[in-house]
Amino acid sequence: DTAVSQTPKYLVTQMGNDKSIKCEQNLGHDTMYWYKQDSKKFLKIMFSYNNKELIINETVPNRFSPKSPDKAHLNLHINSLELGDSAVYFCASSNGQGIPYEQYFGPGTRLTVT
Amino acid sequence: AQKVTQAQTEISVVEKEDVTLDCVYETRDTTYYLFWYKQPPSGELVFLIRRNSFDEQNEISGRYSWNFQKSTSSFNFTITASQVVDSAVYFCALSEAGANNLFFGTGTRLTVIP
Numbered sequence: 001d002t003a004v005s006q007t008p009k010y011l012v013t014q015m016g017n018d019k020s021i022k023c024e025q026n027l028g029h030d031t032m033y034w035y036k037q038d039s040k041k042f043l044k045i046m047f048s049y050n051n052k053e054l055i056i057n058e059t060v061p062n063r064f065s066p067k068s069p070d071k072a073h074l075n076l077h078i079n080s081l082e083l084g085d086s087a088v089y090f091c092a093s094s095n096g097q098g099i100p101y102e103q104y105f106g107p108g109t110r111l112t113v114t
Numbered sequence: 115a116q117k118v119t120q121a122q123t124e125i126s127v128v129e130k131e132d133v134t135l136d137c138v139y140e141t142r143d144t145t146y147y148l149f150w151y152k153q154p155p156s157g158e159l160v161f162l163i164r165r166n167s168f169d170e171q172n173e174i175s176g177r178y179s180w181n182f183q184k185s186t187s188s189f190n191f192t193i194t195a196s197q198v199v200d201s202a203v204y205f206c207a208l209s210e211a212g213a214n215n216l217f218f219g220t221g222t223r224l225t226v227i228p
Contacts, residue, residue: 031214033214033215035216040220041153041203041220041221042218042220042221043159043205043216043218043221044218045215045216045217048214048215050214055214056213056214056215058215088157090159092159094214096214099211100147100164100209100210100211100213100214100216101164102149102161102164103161103216104161105151105158105159105160105161106158107157107158108157108158108159110157
């Protein structure tokens with residue numbers, strides 16, 4: 001049983017396209033996240049949702065739009081893709097709001113923009 | 115402002131050697147949480163440990179141990195009798211109370227040579 005799953009695992013697309021990455025967790029957690037890992041392995045939070053509500057929105061271009069249809073899903077839509085968007089995107093989930101519990105990560109989606 | 119420093123970018127050890135990965139953090143909060151994650155070559159992020167700022171007891175889990183020293187703002191990770199399967203990038207992370215996001219260090223790449 002996969003706890004946090006992401007699709008697709010690999011995504012290769014051209015500049016200017018719009019793409020989505022889906023994330024689902026079956027851990028019963030109420031908080032979900034998107035992180036970006038760049039080519040130097042640096043991991044940075046992008047968004048956090050708690051019970052379908054946006055909690056954290058770091059300085060991310062508004063071409064990135066998260067959507068949480070229910071608390072088990074957090075999808076990431078990216079408009080007008082740019083070369084600099086190439087990275088690995090990780091979804092994560094955890095329990096609790098206000099107390100930082102451990103986060104469980106999905107396998108990552110490697111996005112390559114050409 | 116929070117900061118996590120992992121000064122060791124890369125470490126190589128021979129199998130069965132002990133190795134310590136350093137983590138130094140900065141935060142203005144008195145309540146915070148520290149984490150270690152492992153990212154093996156396959157790319158997923160694996161949770162290892164969570165420690166809150168009020169618990170300075172050292173932790174041991176099999177060949178892994180963690181030393182939390184508030185006086186030096188450090189949360190170091192030691193692997194005893196290293197094995198090839200320990201080869202990975204290890205991330206230290208910090209989360210302040212009331213904030214759910216993890217603030218990651220830049221990671222230490224550990225290579226265990228057979």
